[in-house]
Amino acid sequence: MADAGMILNVARRIADVRKQGTGVVAVVSAMGDTTDGLIDLAHSVSDQPRPRELDLLLSTGELVSCTLLTMALADLGQEAVSLTGSQAGIHTDTSHGRARIHRVDTVRMLKELKEGRIVVVAGFQGITEDEDVTTLGRGGSDTTAVALAAALEADRCEVYTDVDGIYTADPKIVPEARKLSEISYDEMLELANYGAKMHPRSIELGAVYNIPIYVASSFNQTPGTLIHGNADKREMEDRIKVTGIACTTNVAKITVRGVPDRPGVAAALFEPLAQSAISVDTIIQNTSEDRTTDISFTVSGHDLKAALAKVEELTEEIGFAALISEADLAAVSIVGSGMQHTPGYASRMFRVLADGNVNIDMITTSEIRISCIIREEQAQEAVRLLHRGFQLDELDPVNEPETK
């Protein structure tokens, strides 16, 4: 939520839903740049704010918007009650700053719903067994919303945010990108992991509990996109199976040359990186004949320096020949759940890129995604080429207009 005016907007929208007789649990995030402001405040008194304290500090951002929304609802004549993460029964582990939800105790929420109140929950936060406040980290408020929807066995979870839905590609890069009326969890996960503006975490949770997630704008009433489990089935018969193009920039690649080809080498390499909280994305390893191998992997450009330092420490233990790194790369991906049943997508992708003089550095595939690592400076052009090459601007074969 952006500011006070926004809160009144959101209140009116929630009141409208409530008037239709639906029980509503609303999860709110902090207003505008509140969270960044609180982080700055922490750094003004401490070089290294303790994670436990930082969590309690950051949790106040959602408490503020949560109480304001509840007050605004009351002014609209709607009975409403604000709940902290703790009061809403959101129990997490003790990983401050990136806590994971263990369970949701719905007693208080059900009691308030039963009394006809709109329940407004502070997102992004929970509580440990010791009653310490935790925050959930990136994508936290969306994750809270999906978790509550699952725990309360809600019909669906609606996410109102600063994008008005999921597009076939980033509209800033591809002006002719189309908004999808629906998309499957799996496709959304691939898009989210590769650049679309939803954190994969909430999608994963939605998929596990089969909670339909509707993503729409909090600024206007334009129809958004429904992320759900049944989207797969309909697509099976469709002519063109690519749903969207994703793009991640600021990718860096590290190649470890001449690694002895013996068991345990990959673990020896990646375990220390994981322990340093460096997230490794794509990993490629080619076996060779001389009993050594090359291992390449990508990390965020932010983590490149730390990752290189970590791998260098392992020189003796692993005994590799050389360490090479490359920054300023990007990953472009085509995503579509139909791809797994139909051949020819990969070759078509490579042809489109080759025709556009985009050189491919690495290739990885999942069941429903094909990604190419390319030079970052060519990323936008590559997305436009692929969007056109797979005719995403021409038709909507994947997503028929909704008839509800």
Next chain:
Amino acid sequence: MADAGMILNVARRIADVRKQGTGVVAVVSAMGDTTDGLIDLAHSVSDQPRPRELDLLLSTGELVSCTLLTMALADLGQEAVSLTGSQAGIHTDTSHGRARIHRVDTVRMLKELKEGRIVVVAGFQGITEDEDVTTLGRGGSDTTAVALAAALEADRCEVYTDVDGIYTADPKIVPEARKLSEISYDEMLELANYGAKMHPRSIELGAVYNIPIYVASSFNQTPGTLIHGNADKREMEDRIKVTGIACTTNVAKITVRGVPDRPGVAAALFEPLAQSAISVDTIIQNTSEDRTTDISFTVSGHDLKAALAKVEELTEEIGFAALISEADLAAVSIVGSGMQHTPGYASRMFRVLADGNVNIDMITTSEIRISCIIREEQAQEAVRLLHRGFQLDELDPVNEPETK
């Protein structure tokens, strides 16, 4: 606490105390005008913010300063932990905005203290049996501090604030006013009720549990004032028994003339005022011979209009003859616990005021206080006259220099 720089100051001071081997529980208030800012925010989304929501909103102010102080302490190498009112076990009634503390569950605080940590508690807040957050209202953070000191059986409670101690009169009015090194609970209560910058509530609690309260500046290291129970005894032998001069401005007086002198009339008059949350201060009633009486009472100037309206509604029920009001009055008081044992203070006070041409409108007395209602425009002069008249500028007979 004013700002981030202030937090670092306070952290250093607490760290110094801790280094002497003392266990420390620090209670913090919100920074600067945070609370006013939050109230403005509430009014930006709601004409009448619900008290329950407002409490949760306001409680975030103390959470912010509480976590920041804890981070700053950690940076100074001090193990510290921040606790919300709930985590600190502060249980209150359900009167949102002016909750009263029922009990303090010290388990968590004692556990943290035992592990050698400085415990930093968010003041001004507590939690109901239903786990709803409450705020304590005016004087809330001081009250939290004294309540925790009592519950933890602490040696004393230190209040660092924007005044550097208790003076014989307001130094802004009387430049020669002296700071008291000590004062009794009772005297402090009278001074607090009549204008000194401490809320009577925390003093009352300190008196009940016999917790010495040390009031000093958070800006500098000047010695402050110790409020305690033993201050009475020493004063018994002192020559001059007046401890200080208090002054309340913006006082209004309402007189109800010709009230039938029968049982239940006072109750019929003051119960509706209490129900409207109008605080009545001084009440004077004179019986007369013709079976009617006049009742005069004072209220804050802010409440005059509402109080008059309320009393007017009672015209028929009570059957009085006339209703007269007067605004722009002030109450000046002399306070001293020795007065109750020594005659002549009242007459000396009246003489001092008469010699200064200050007309006295009403007089009330308690065991250790004599108050006169006068014209507000003469209030400052009256305080100066009384300060000089009782030689408060010349000696410190009440408070010998401390020898600890």
